Amino acid sequence: xxxxxxxxxxxxxxxxxxxxxxxxxxxxxxxxxxxxxxxxxxxxxxxxxxxxxxxxxxxxxxxxxxxxxxxxxxxxxxxxxxxxxxxxxxxxxxxxxxxxxxxxxxxxxxxxxxxxxxxxxxxxxxxxxxxxxxxxxxxxxxxxxxxxxxxxxxxxxxxxxxxxxxxxxxxxxxxxxxxxxxxxxxxxxxxxxxxxxxxxxxxxxxxxxxxxxxxxxxxxxx
Amino acid sequence: xxxxxxxxxxxxxxxxxxxxxxxxxxxxxxxxxxxxxxxxxxxxxxxxxxxxxxxxxxxxxxxxxxxxxxxxxxxxxxxxxxxxxxxxxxxxxxxxxxxxxxxxxxxxxxxxxxxxxxxxxxxxxxxxxxxxxxxxxxxxxxxxxxxx
Numbered sequence: 001x002x003x004x005x006x007x008x009x010x011x012x013x014x015x016x017x018x019x020x021x022x023x024x025x026x027x028x029x030x031x032x033x034x035x036x037x038x039x040x041x042x043x044x045x046x047x048x049x050x051x052x053x054x055x056x057x058x059x060x061x062x063x064x065x066x067x068x069x070x071x072x073x074x075x076x077x078x079x080x081x082x083x084x085x086x087x088x089x090x091x092x093x094x095x096x097x098x099x100x101x102x103x104x105x106x107x108x109x110x111x112x113x114x115x116x117x118x119x120x121x122x123x124x125x126x127x128x129x130x131x132x133x134x135x136x137x138x139x140x141x142x143x144x145x146x147x148x149x150x151x152x153x154x155x156x157x158x159x160x161x162x163x164x165x166x167x168x169x170x171x172x173x174x175x176x177x178x179x180x181x182x183x184x185x186x187x188x189x190x191x192x193x194x195x196x197x198x199x200x201x202x203x204x205x206x207x208x209x210x211x212x213x214x215x216x217x218x219x220x221x222x
Numbered sequence: 223x224x225x226x227x228x229x230x231x232x233x234x235x236x237x238x239x240x241x242x243x244x245x246x247x248x249x250x251x252x253x254x255x256x257x258x259x260x261x262x263x264x265x266x267x268x269x270x271x272x273x274x275x276x277x278x279x280x281x282x283x284x285x286x287x288x289x290x291x292x293x294x295x296x297x298x299x300x301x302x303x304x305x306x307x308x309x310x311x312x313x314x315x316x317x318x319x320x321x322x323x324x325x326x327x328x329x330x331x332x333x334x335x336x337x338x339x340x341x342x343x344x345x346x347x348x349x350x351x352x353x354x355x356x357x358x359x360x361x362x363x364x365x366x367x368x369x370x
Contacts, residue, residue, distance in 0.1 A: 086295075174275040175291060196297060196304070203301035206313075 059114060065097040071124060074098070077135050081199045088198075101157045101198065102146075109156075139202040147191055147212055155190035162190065270353035278352055281365040286348035287320075293351055298344055305345040306338065 018026070032040070061067060069075040079098075082088055087096040104110050129135040129142075150157070164184065169177045183193070195201065195209065202208070254260045278288035296304040306322075307313055314321040326342040327335050 196302070200299075201297055201302040201304070205302055206307055 059110075062114070062117075063099040063103055063110075065099070068098040073124065073129050073135065077129075077132065078199050085198045096161065100160070104153070104156060105160055109153075136202075140204055140208055143195075143199075143202045143205065144208055144212065147195065147209075150191035151189060151212070151216060158190040158194075268355070270355045272351045273354055276352070279365070281363075283366065289349050289351040291351060293346055296346075298346060303338075303343065303345070310338065 065079075069079045082098075087101070089095075103113055123129070127134075129138055167180060169180060172180065179193070182188075192213075195205065252260050256264065258264055272292040272294075274291050276290050278290065280287065293305070298305065308317040308319040309322050311321060313319070322338060324334070326338050329335050329339050330341060
């Protein structure tokens with residue numbers, strides 16, 4: 001605190017010294033005398049594009065198969081199981097790689113998932129699943145996490161490609177026809193039946209599935 | 223001594239070379255039943271679709287029933303057996319799938335157990351799907367009629 005302004009002859013109300021925040025606020029509010037509005041707009045827009053684009057570009061970098069399997073936890077376990085499945089190799093070579101199923105496409109959900117992923121970075125550092133044994137021990141829990149979130153989002157990531165309303169049941173095999181028809185009527189979601197499509201199932205998968213369905217139905221179907 | 227070893231090595235090399243050369247000659251002369259020469263790799267077999275939803279009759283009484291759907295993608299290992307997800311009680315009722323016969327629950331002492339016994343666990347050892355492929359060689363096979 002300075003007391004220059006508090007001399008009795010000044011008689012003006014004491015001016016409080018400005019805090020840093022207030023100074024910044026003042027700087028932002030004060031119109032500039034040096035720069036033209038055009039210059040400010042051009043610089044603003046272009047730096048906006050650069051930062052926003054750069055941010056999204058960097059985020060997309062973490063949204064590739066190469067990035068996912070740069071950790072041995074992913075490469076040695078889930079990726080090797082995924083190799084050769086229908087989503088990896090098929091007649092026409094259309095692929096769904098890790099982020100296609102495990103990262104949402106809509107931006108807001110993608111950001112949410114990416115923030116959640118910081119927890120996964122923590123466990124990477126802690127080495128929670130850095131051996132096959134640790135991974136197998138934790139596998140049921142990890143699988144249940146994915147099944148639950150898939151149920152919550154009505155299998156959003158599956159439906160990016162597999163649009164239920166675009167199914168041509170008449171071109172499916174008899175059993176698939178019947179079951180898909182049933183699923184539509186009952187309002188089921190993809191993950192209800194299609195578990196272990198791209199990865200091996202954990203031990204105790206069927207019991208976990210039953211428990212998950214029971215708790216789910218208790219909450220969502222009354 | 224050194225010369226002896228050298229001589230033996232040369233003799234061995236010559237002998238092997240002759241045999242290998244003869245091998246090539248023999249391979250060219252041999253008439254095989256398949257189209258490709260005997261020393262060439264087989265060409266990949268044709269692919270057939272698994273017959274889905276087709277009821278297969280048994281060819282003899284003890285024959286394990288054939289599977290009317292594709293099983294290639296099913297996981298059957300120590301942790302999980304995906305066949306059981308539909309064919310074991312209580313799933314068989316829910317999924318309207320044929321129930322596994324009770325014989326599969328007997329252990330090797332003939333005592334009934336509550337889970338499919340280890341010696342009957344690997345379904346596809348006996349139960350296999352069928353493809354719509356014509357026999358490679360004509361034959362007069364007829365199903366057995368015992369008990370009909």
